Amino acid sequence: MSERPVLLLVDGWPLSFCRHVIRRDDVDLVLLRFAAHRALFPDSYLDETAHLPAFWVRDDVPLAEEVARYHDMTARIGRRPTFFCNPSEPAQEIAHDFARRAGLPHLTEQQVRWVRNKAAMKDRFRELGLATADHRVVATTAEVKEFGRSHGWPVVVKPVDSFACIDTFLVRDDRDVDRLDLAPARSWMVEEYVGGQEWENCALVLDGAVLDVWPSAMPARPLSIVDGAINANISLGSGEGPDVDLRGLTQRIVTGMGLDHGYLHMEFFVDRGRVLVGEVGLRLAGCEIPANHGHAYGFDVFAATLDVYLGRRPDLAYRSRRCVGDLLLPLPESGRVNHITGEEELLAMPGVIEAVLRHGPGDVVTARRMSHNSAGYAHVAGESAEEVERRMRQVLDRFRIDIEPVGPPAVAAR
Structure with a gap:
């Protein structure tokens, strides 16, 4: 052995x-x-x-x-x-x-429900005294309409076990509800739309204690991303972040859910000074968010994450402080790639410190309606979130991908 x-x-x-x-x-x-x-x-x-x-x-x-x-x-x-x-x-x-x-x-069966089932998760937030969006488990469009009329439009409809915005929709009125297809094989929920600014937060947990937290800004909300907005997350190693006690908030959730160790990712809103918790997951954040933190704070984020899963205290000695984000490069349609901007060209742009393409000329690709749909990504650095976002938009202006249809029109996953 x-x-x-x-x-x-x-x-x-x-x-x-x-x-x-x-x-x-x-x-x-x-x-x-x-x-x-x-x-x-x-x-x-x-x-x-x-x-x-x-x-x-x-x-x-x-x-x-x-x-x-x-x-x-x-x-x-x-x-x-x-x-x-x-x-x-x-x-x-x-x-x-x-x-x-x-x-x-x-994780116990109950803990899995708290970090996976979004309705049970929000119920637990309420039990812990945390503000979160009003919500209801629904099975019919009539129930969605009733919720929207009583809470006000728009509302958000999603499966209770959704992730990456798959099958998640912003519903603006009764007519939008009529276009929904609530598959009976899944459990669905509706929740009020929360205003203000949406943020992300990641943390490492060991022996039930939050070791540190790393906030991220999002130039666009996930529900806007799946409809074509800039798809990016920016780790705030420097510059202004949310005016929230993130370590205290995260520890409250960790303790309230009895979580012992792991990588925790959460989303929350700040609306007119009020903090509302959105969702939480005890697993690595999606896209390249963990790598953002490593680049922003100058440490090996993946080694630190592995350490907590091996019961070891990680090295969180940071060697730098800057803002770094992952910009997901657009994959607008399905088909065969004829041309795509190369990694070397992307790396030559201001602030780009890493570029990875998932596809090349000749590849057949499938575009999907999900928040991590992309042709690849670029890590972009700057002194502030505003500078990073400005550089990201310059990358988007330069990036080109040419896709031709293959056979019958592809049907993008909802």
């Missing part, structure tokens, strides 16, 4: 954090993958990780049997994980159920 820590890592798709962990030589890994998510794995990534033991959970077999098969595999390879990390939002329920059955650190 290895003397190094052995981690069971939920591998949902090629996240930057996962790529960091698989390159580490001081921890042994077993990857946990779900057959139902196979389409998310590019063949190139499977080749890149082929040297690591991976356990695929079949979706047509009882989970107890899969856990027994997992124990057989880890005994056979002499690598028994004692630590567990799930960076994936959609895998929360099954991943933590698997970890519980396997005898690994995990």
Whole structure:
């Protein structure tokens, strides 16, 4: 058996954090993958990780049997994980159920509901004395109309387990409601639209204590992003941030939900001096938000995150203070890429410190209505959020992607 820590890592798709962990030589890994998510794995990534033991959970077999098969595999390879990390939002329920059955650190079923089910989450916020949007679980458009008429338009309609704004809609009036399709197979909710400025906050938690917090500004709200607004997040290592006790607010949630360790990501609003908590997740933030914090504060954010999942106090000695954001490059339609602005051209622009393209000429791409839909991303640095946003808009003015239709018109996922 290895003397190094052995981690069971939920591998949902090629996240930057996962790529960091698989390159580490001081921890042994077993990857946990779900057959139902196979389409998310590019063949190139499977080749890149082929040297690591991976356990695929079949979706047509009882989970107890899969856990027994997992124990057989880890005994056979002499690598028994004692630590567990799930960076994936959609895998929360099954991943933590698997970890519980396997005898690994995990969230309880109630904790998973608090950090995954947005209606239960907001109910818990209220129990903790925190302000949040009025909301209601609904099953019909008539219930949405009733809520909108009593609370005022617009309202937001979403599945209780949505993420990345998938199937999330801003509904302005009765006519908008009539265009909704509330699939009965999912649980839906409606909530009041909150004004003011929306912010993000990330934190690392160890032994139930918030170690530090990193706020982010958003040039545009997620619901505007899916309709074509600038898609970016800016980590505020310098300059002005929200006038909120973020460490205290985050600790209140961590304590109230009994969260022991992990990476926490949350969204909140400041409206005329009033703070309203939006949502919270105990997993890595989406897009390249964690990397923003590393660039902004001058530390290895992924190493620090791995540390808390291994029960170790991370090194949070910051070597710089600046603002750095991730600008997601537009992917406006589905089809075949004929031309795309190259990484070298992007890197030559003011403030751009990193540029990554997910697609190149000849690739067939699919545009989707989700907040992380993109052709790639650029990390942009500056002394203030305003300077970063200005430089991001210059990048958008320069960036070009030419896509031609392939076959019948592609249907973008809602």
